[in-house]
Amino acid sequence: MAKKPEVRRSIARNKKAYHSFEVMEELECGMVLQGTEVKSLRAGQASIVEAYARIIEGELFLVGATIPEYKHGNVFNHKTTRDRKLLAHRHELERWHKKVKERGVTLIPLELYFFESRVKILVGLCRGKKLYDKRQSERDKDDRRNMERAMKSSRR
Numbered sequence: 001m002a003k004k005p006e007v008r009r010s011i012a013r014n015k016k017a018y019h020s021f022e023v024m025e026e027l028e029c030g031m032v033l034q035g036t037e038v039k040s041l042r043a044g045q046a047s048i049v050e051a052y053a054r055i056i057e058g059e060l061f062l063v064g065a066t067i068p069e070y071k072h073g074n075v076f077n078h079k080t081t082r083d084r085k086l087l088a089h090r091h092e093l094e095r096w097h098k099k100v101k102e103r104g105v106t107l108i109p110l111e112l113y114f115f116e117s118r119v120k121i122l123v124g125l126c127r128g129k130k131l132y133d134k135r136q137s138e139r140d141k142d143d144r145r146n147m148e149r150a151m152k153s154s155r156r
Helices: 015-020 035-042 090-100 131-155
Strands: 008-013 021-031 052-056 059-063 084-087 105-115 118-128
Touching (some): 015 105, 090 118
Antiparallel strands (some): 052 059, 052 105, 059 084
């Protein structure tokens, strides 16, 4: 039998992170979740805009992410903004921990998605942009968009 192509279904994206931060590296991590959290994510409800990641005692945690309570849950429903453990290889965590100690470097969640029926999160090692860097990246994006439009109109 042919293998199914690997499909990545996005749940939540942090568009603000790409505007406010320069992403130096990315790391895909798994998440430790409760049952009602997974059901709530399958309903497409989550927010990682105000979230960040921290390395505490050699373990990676997601802080500030909001997964609303499952509507059909009961008294065993989860807390909406609890700290969630992220699963990553120890050698990558040690390498990132050294970089995070630098001034101005932080861990920001970029995207939350389903990959082969498992919840994954893309965490970025980021450095904050200055105002002039944000303006320059906006100019670059506008220039790329204008060049694509010019290419399309010249083909016609």
